Amino acid sequence: MSKVKSLADLRKMKDELQSKVHLREQSDNPEKLVQVKVSMATCGIASGAKEIMNYMIDEMDNQAIEALVTQTGCMGFCHAEPTIEVTLPNNAPIVYGHVDQKRAEEIINKYIIRGELVDGIIPVNYETVKENKND
Amino acid sequence: MAKYKNHVLVCGGTGCRASQGEEIVQNLNQVIEENGIENDVQVVRTGCFGFCEKGPVVKMVPDNTFYVQVKPEDATEIVKEHLVKGRQVERLLFTDPETKERISESKDMGFYKKQIRIALRNCGFINPENIDEYIAREGYAALGKALTEMKPEEVIKEILDSGLRGRGGGGFPTGLKWELTRKVEADQKYVVCNADEGDPGAFMDRSILEGDPHAVLEAMAINGYCTGASIGLIYIRAEYPLAIERLKIAIEQAREYGLLGKDIMGTGFDFDVEMRYGAGAFVCGEETSLIHSMEGLRGEPTVKPPFPSESGYKGKPTNVNNVETYANIPVILLEGAKWFSSIGTEKSKGTKVFALAGKVNNVGLIEVPMGTTLREVIFDIGGGIKDGKGFKAVQTGGPSGGCLTEKHLDIPIDYDNLLACGSMMGSGGMIVMDEDDCMVSMAKFYLDFTVEESCGKCAPCRIGNKRLYEMLDKITEGKGTEEDLGHLRNLSNVIKDTSLCGLGQTSPNPVLSTMENFWDEYVAHVKEDKCPAGQCKSLMQYVISEETCVGCTLCSRVCPVDAITGDKKAPHIINQETCIKCGACYDKCKFAAISIQ
Known part of the structure; x- marks a missing residue:
């Protein structure tokens, strides 16, 4: 690494390096960000969830969307893998099934950016323990 | 630069390392490689998370799962379950002592809820051995801003306006100290960092140096710019090997990047930092003793005035500040004095780091805004007194401070309130005592x-x-x-x-x-020749109750000096002459027949 020759240099360097710790910074207040959970159980991975996760991370990075992409366990929709759950700030989570690269692109461009629903929504058919308790 | 999907943050503070933190890192890396996910997951050693009671601590990012008391052999499960399958390892989660529920995110834990982290902002977040991560968190930006956009007077005014006071214990306004050193004319001045943390039970400064060494280096350089000093000296006790090691790495990296040395950021400002090792004498935390020790003389104090700001190291003007004070400086310059002074009480601004120790459930390192009450610190953050015992007192300020009791619990903690109660802020050690302490x-x-x-x-x-x-x-x-x-x-x-x-x-x-x-x-x-807490051995005796004793003989068998006699199924007696008051019989008795009198 070359020497820092000026404040402008340092700022440039900071911007380049930021991505390195960005993930950790974001994780402190996830409710303000777009959260994407990718179902990564055996079934999901076999259907290509890993590639979808990589694609989502790269694509949202390219478009400078502040998002938190995490992997999670089996959501139970093994019939519709790869599945992802997208939570926009102040919105209920929405689960999309059969997500291939094309649909992922659509989800980013339409749902995440503009809030328009796209095909492939799986209605959630269960409550989680946490929600139950709040009632 | 490689982009990782998951970061595994492993606490690399002294406490967690002592409980096999290093083996955890090695095992994690090994299992990650075995599972072929080394390009997706990065294992990072960080500074102290502050939750030393439940260490070693491992935090998973981005999902923010917080694992406690992790053992090296848990690495396999963490990797296979959490990273590969995305399932939390339930048994390693923190259990709330009150509700008995398992909590997975650190922000939901009482320990972190009331804290604001300024001095500890990077501890447990970045890898202290990597300058890039510090720069990514706006590291050295405050130095750059000061050098290129501000005059020394302006920087000092900002510090003065922020209301920052010395965190080593005295509480002298930091900006004023800087101004005093600046005003003196001299061919050479020095900036000194006092890292001679000596209070029993205090480890705030060590944790900052271990977790965020660059913050201190940056602040020292800013001070050098303000006061006109070109040499910085860190006086650190040799018994802090990990802090020394990380400081050395940090200094080396900063030099490589040109952030220490000649002509920093093209502004013509020269500054470099050297280390000086102390042998761990408590008195060397006093600034005149510290300076004498650095000069190679005996660590003895001299009368002030002259203050170090006039005549310090080698007779030259010297600015001495504590580690935690320095750690606050870069943030103040970046966020502004107004922001900093909005936190805290009228006369004590910002936050204070405390090392919470003694009979509390959550022993550890905490940072709270000035004005937080002792009750919040001990009961909300500290999780209350161990084993459900009653609170008796808390010692603040170490051997220089005093004890505070039940009636002081609701007083907002700041420099002046603590002095008024007969104690002092000190460097931040807080030792909690329960009803059993004399x-x-x-x-x-x-x-x-x-x-x-x-x-x-x-x-x-x-x-x-x-x-x-x-x-x-x-x-x-x-x-x-x-x-x-x-x-x-x-x-x-x-x-x-x-x-x-x-x-x-x-x-x-x-x-x-x-x-x-x-x-x-x-x-x-x-x-009355009595110790009400039952701690002074000379003033107490163990007595077996004739009514309750069933004569099981267990006590006489565990007594190391054969002081207990009695027949089977008949009450036993302790011979007070021979008894060494070790308490072995008291601990073993299944019928609570032995009492302390």
Whole structure:
């Protein structure tokens, strides 16, 4: 690494390096960000969830969307893998099934950016323990 | 640069490393490689998370799962379950002591809820051995801003306006100290970082240096720019090897990047930092002693004035600040004095780091805004007293401070309030005591420390403290008289008034404050030959109740000195002459037949 020759240099360097710790910074207040959970159980991975996760991370990075992409366990929709759950700030989570690269692109461009629903929504058919308790 | 999907943050503070933190990192890396996900997951060693009670701590990012008390052999499960399958390892989650529920995110834990982290902002977040991560968190931006956009006077004004006061204990306004050093004309000036943390039970500075060494280097350079110094010296005790190691790495990296050395960021400003090692004498935390020690002389204080700002290291103007004070500087410059002064109380701004120790559930490192009450610190963050016992007192300010009791619990903590209560802020050690702790013994413990650490230069401290200790010893042995209590108080006041430096001027504080708050306990020791807390061995005896004892013989079998006699199925008796009061019988008795009297 070359020497820092000026404040402008340092700022440039900071911007380049930021991505390195960005993930950790974001994780402190996830409710303000777009959260994407990718179902990564055996079934999901076999259907290509890993590639979808990589694609989502790269694509949202390219478009400078502040998002938190995490992997999670089996959501139970093994019939519709790869599945992802997208939570926009102040919105209920929405689960999309059969997500291939094309649909992922659509989800980013339409749902995440503009809030328009796209095909492939799986209605959630269960409550989680946490929600139950709040009632 | 590689982009990782998951970061595994492993605490690399001294506490967690001592409980096999390093093996955890090795095992994690190995299992990650075995599973072929080394390109997706990055394992990072960080500074102290502050939750030392439940260490070693491992935090998973981005989902923010917080694992506690992790063992090296847990690495396989963490990788296979959490990273590969995305399932939390339930048994490693933190269990809330009150609700008994498992909590997965650190922000939901009482321990972190009330804290604001300024000085500890990067501890447990970045890898302290990697300057890139510090720069990514706006590291050295404050130095750049100061050098290119501000005059030294403007920087000092910002610090003055922020209301920052010395975090080493005295609470002197930091901006004023800088201004005093700046005003003196000299061909050479020095910036010194006081990392000689000596209070028993305190480890704030060590954790900052281990977790975020660059913050201190950056602040020292800013100080150099303001005061006109080109050399910085860090005085650190040699018994902090990990902090020294990380500082060395940090200095090396900063030089490589041109952030220390000649012509920093093309502004013509030169600054470099060197290390000086101390042998761990308590008195060397006092700034004149510290400077003498750095000069190779005996660590003894000299009369002030002249203050170090006029004549310090090698007779040149020297600015001495504590580690935590420096750690606050870069943030103040970046966020502004207004922001900083919005936190805290009227006369004490910002936050304070405390090392919480003693009989609390969550022992660890915490940072709270000034004005937080002791109750919040001990019960909300500290999780209350261990084993459901009753709270008795808390010692702040280490051997120089005093104890605070039940009636002080709701007082907002700041410099002035603590002084008004007969204690002091000190560097931030906080030792919590429960109903089983004898306050006379506690005062004796601190005096024992002071006697050991007194440099011996002035008579009140050298001889006076020794006499105080002897009187306290006499009282805990049950040989004290009422007269002794009067002597104790008089001598304490004389030592306070006549000692040369801060060590002697404050050393009787534990005696005076315990006498003030727990007078009855002193009286019980000398008048009734009793220790109400049951801690002073000479004043108590173990007695077996004739009614409750069933004669199981267990106690006589565990007694190491054969002091217990009695036939099977008949009440036993303890021979008080032979008994060494080890308590083995008391612990073993299944019928609660043995009591302390």
